[in-house]
Amino acid sequence: MQNIEAIGIGQNHYLILSAIIFSIGIMGVLFRKNIIMMLMSLELMLNAINLTFIAFGYFNGNLNGQIMVFFVMTLAAAEAAIGLAIAVMIYRKFNEVNIRYFEQMKG
Amino acid sequence: MSTFIISNLWFYVLALSLIFFAFKVVTSANPIHSALHLVLTMMGVAGLFFHLNAQFIAGVQVIVYAGAVMVLFVMVLMLFDLKHEFNAFAKGLVSGFLKLMSVALVVGYLVGVFLESGESKGVKASLTTSGDQTSTQLQVTRDLAQLLYTKYVLVFEVLGVLLLVVAIGAVAISRIQGGTHAKH
Amino acid sequence: MGSDIFEFSINGLKIIIIFMMMVQIVPLLVWVERRGSAYIQNRFGPNRVGPLGLTQLLADAVKFLTKEEFVPQGSYKFFFYLAPVVALIPAALAFGAIPLSIPIQVEAFTMMGRNWGPYTFPFQSFELGLGVVFVLGASSLAAYALLLAGYGSNNKYSLFGALRASAQTISYELSMGLSIVGVLLVYNTFNFTEMVAQQSGPLAFKFLGNDLLISWLPNWGIFYQPLGAILLFAAFFAETNRLPFDLPEAEGELVAGYHTEYGGFKMNMFYIGEYGHMLVASALMTTFFFGGYTLYPWLTPESLNQALSSFSPTQASLITAFSLHLVFLVKVLFFLWIFIHVRWTLPRFRYDQLMDLGWKTMLPWSLVNAIVTAVIIVLMRSHWS
Numbered sequence: 200m201q202n203i204e205a206i207g208i209g210q211n212h213y214l215i216l217s218a219i220i221f222s223i224g225i226m227g228v229l230f231r232k233n234i235i236m237m238l239m240s241l242e243l244m245l246n247a248i249n250l251t252f253i254a255f256g257y258f259n260g261n262l263n264g265q266i267m268v269f270f271v272m273t274l275a276a277a278e279a280a281i282g283l284a285i286a287v288m289i290y291r292k293f294n295e296v297n298i299r300y301f302e303q304m305k306g
Numbered sequence: 307m308s309t310f311i312i313s314n315l316w317f318y319v320l321a322l323s324l325i326f327f328a329f330k331v332v333t334s335a336n337p338i339h340s341a342l343h344l345v346l347t348m349m350g351v352a353g354l355f356f357h358l359n360a361q362f363i364a365g366v367q368v369i370v371y372a373g374a375v376m377v378l379f380v381m382v383l384m385l386f387d388l389k390h391e392f393n394a395f396a397k398g399l400v401s402g403f404l405k406l407m408s409v410a411l412v413v414g415y416l417v418g419v420f421l422e423s424g425e426s427k428g429v430k431a432s433l434t435t436s437g438d439q440t441s442t443q444l445q446v447t448r449d450l451a452q453l454l455y456t457k458y459v460l461v462f463e464v465l466g467v468l469l470l471v472v473a474i475g476a477v478a479i480s481r482i483q484g485g486t487h488a489k490h
Numbered sequence: 491m492g493s494d495i496f497e498f499s500i501n502g503l504k505i506i507i508i509f510m511m512m513v514q515i516v517p518l519l520v521w522v523e524r525r526g527s528a529y530i531q532n533r534f535g536p537n538r539v540g541p542l543g544l545t546q547l548l549a550d551a552v553k554f555l556t557k558e559e560f561v562p563q564g565s566y567k568f569f570f571y572l573a574p575v576v577a578l579i580p581a582a583l584a585f586g587a588i589p590l591s592i593p594i595q596v597e598a599f600t601m602m603g604r605n606w607g608p609y610t611f612p613f614q615s616f617e618l619g620l621g622v623v624f625v626l627g628a629s630s631l632a633a634y635a636l637l638l639a640g641y642g643s644n645n646k647y648s649l650f651g652a653l654r655a656s657a658q659t660i661s662y663e664l665s666m667g668l669s670i671v672g673v674l675l676v677y678n679t680f681n682f683t684e685m686v687a688q689q690s691g692p693l694a695f696k697f698l699g700n701d702l703l704i705s706w707l708p709n710w711g712i713f714y715q716p717l718g719a720i721l722l723f724a725a726f727f728a729e730t731n732r733l734p735f736d737l738p739e740a741e742g743e744l745v746a747g748y749h750t751e752y753g754g755f756k757m758n759m760f761y762i763g764e765y766g767h768m769l770v771a772s773a774l775m776t777t778f779f780f781g782g783y784t785l786y787p788w789l790t791p792e793s794l795n796q797a798l799s800s801f802s803p804t805q806a807s808l809i810t811a812f813s814l815h816l817v818f819l820v821k822v823l824f825f826l827w828i829f830i831h832v833r834w835t836l837p838r839f840r841y842d843q844l845m846d847l848g849w850k851t852m853l854p855w856s857l858v859n860a861i862v863t864a865v866i867i868v869l870m871r872s873h874w875s
Contacts, residue, residue, distance in 0.1 A: 345634070361619070361620050365623030369623070369626050369630050372630075373627060373633070373660075377633045377659075380634070380656075384649060384653060443618070443680075444619050447620065
């Protein structure tokens with residue numbers, strides 16, 4: 200038998216895992232009606248992307264992947280803050296967070 | 307075969323629990339259940355980062371993402387006091403089916419790209435010496451800092467300005483006229 | 491965890507003992523608090539149950555354990571049961587990463603006909619290269635216990651208390667992180683053991699190209715970061731929800747805040763978590779600023795090893811480790827006494843005063859501290875020819 204211990208966890212394992220989590224995130228954004236749920240699914244997608252960056256960085260011996268994750272994480276936190284502020288304002292005015300009510304731009 | 311599974315068991319356990327938690331994030335009826343499962347997902351991702359020789363990024367993920375951003379999400383959800391969403395998912399069979407098919411297409415495309423692209427990189431040669439010793443964890447952090455402050459210093463400063471703008475913008479969006487001490 | 495069964499079992503035992511250390515210090519602290527507060531307020535504390543009232547806590551524990559288990563009607567049962575556990579876990583994890591003494595070196599010996607090789611047992615639950623980052627991360631997870639308790643109780647006072655408490659926690663985490671940045675700039679490492687090793691010498695620093703040495707003062711962090719120490723200590727008061735920042739648990743205003751609906755042992759677990767966080771805060775203060783487990787002129791690893799050179803290496807290492815651990819415990823108990831003393835001396839902050847203090851005073855001062863530290867380090871350590 201070949202050297203089975205050499206079959207370790209390769210780059211493809213991490214990439215497929217992050218692809219699955221990314222698509223679960225897309226499912227969340229498409230299927231949920233609550234604004235906050237859509238923001239959370241967006242965070243899930245960003246986490247999958249971070250995993251991809253670090254996996255590429257590790258398997259190519261490059262630290263630029265980790266630097267990118269720094270920046271992506273910072274931007275994700277900023278965007279979550281603004282998204283939540285907007286959601287709070289919408290709830291305060293309309294008392295409703297279901298996006299189906301806001302689909303038609305009227306008034 | 308058994309050595310293969312046992313030495314990589316940690317990855318499969320972590321990966322499968324991550325997929326389970328992510329699925330529960332998207333399909334829970336109670337938004338707070340989703341938020342808490344998202345916290346668990348982020349901790350799982352931090353665990354994977356730890357094994358990919360990115361221990362500092364794993365720590366930052368726990369501090370920033372799971373410890374501050376998600377606390378903010380849970381706080382806002384508790385303020386809203388939403389009842390269970392009985393109709394949590396989008397209505398309509400045809401549009402639902404189209405959305406599901408598009409997601410399946412994206413998954414298939416991504417997975418196909420990875421599986422067909424060139425040679426698959428296996429285990430790195432230095433896997434056994436990296437990440438578990440305390441000195442290498444510090445060395446990776448020092449190299450990261452070196453890179454961040456010399457090659458990417460412009461991006462760093464721009465992100466600082468962006469965070470300032472975001473902080474002021476968030477306060478400006480959601481402020482009450484006259485401040486919190488105003489009389490209504 | 492270990493390469494063979496001896497190391498494995500010793501490491502496992504060590505993790506359990508350190509966790510029990512955190513849990514068992516709670517009765518002692520509660521006794522000190524009740525008697526100490528009583529003397530501050532010119533009355534007696536509990537003094538009937540045992541000698542000096544020491545077994546009062548044992549009686550309290552029995553009382554807690556035999557109370558009725560109840561869950562409020564209409565609450566989310568899973569969150570209600572989960573919150574006390576989540577209150578306990580971050581404190582235990584953070585305490586495990588802080589070194590309590592120098593590692594114990596055991597020489598090779600034979601027992602039961604087998605050669606057990608030389609071992610080194612670090613005097614902490616697990617040794618991490620990035621100890622500071624781990625402790626900060628574990629502390630920031632403590633906000634979830636408050637939120638889960640408040641939400642799972644189906645009680646609007648609990649919910650308000652929980653929201654206030656978690657907003658306070660994440661506001662003061664910023665000042666805490668920035669003060670720790672000042673400390674990291676001075677020591678240039680994330681590892682606690684290296685930080686303590688740097689503090690076990692005489693006070694020596696370069697200043698504008700000259701080397702200054704003051705041989706009668708130890709190289710403690712408090713001389714390098716006085717403002718950072720004060721800010722960090724104040725931020726720790728807010729993180730652990732102790733007075734003067736304890737509006738979330740205020741009895742008068744919020745009917746005991748987020749743990750209103752808890753009784754019996756679940757309430758006790760919240761207190762174990764709070765005292766555990768106090769213990770972690772005191773341990774961090776001693777490790778960063780007051781020399782950790784060393785005391786320069788008399789009790790450093792080198793001087794003790796020299797003094798004990800007549801014993802065998804294993805015994806010398808054990809005696810050194812335990813005496814340095816005593817030094818650490820004395821310092822930690824001093825800081826715990828300051829926590830308790832401040833609680834019964836200062837009045838409570840109002841919530842908007844609390845948030846103003848966190849964002850408008852401590853955050854700017856922490857930023858100034860970090861910037862001034864960086865500038866001074868560049869001035870001091872650069873090469874002047």
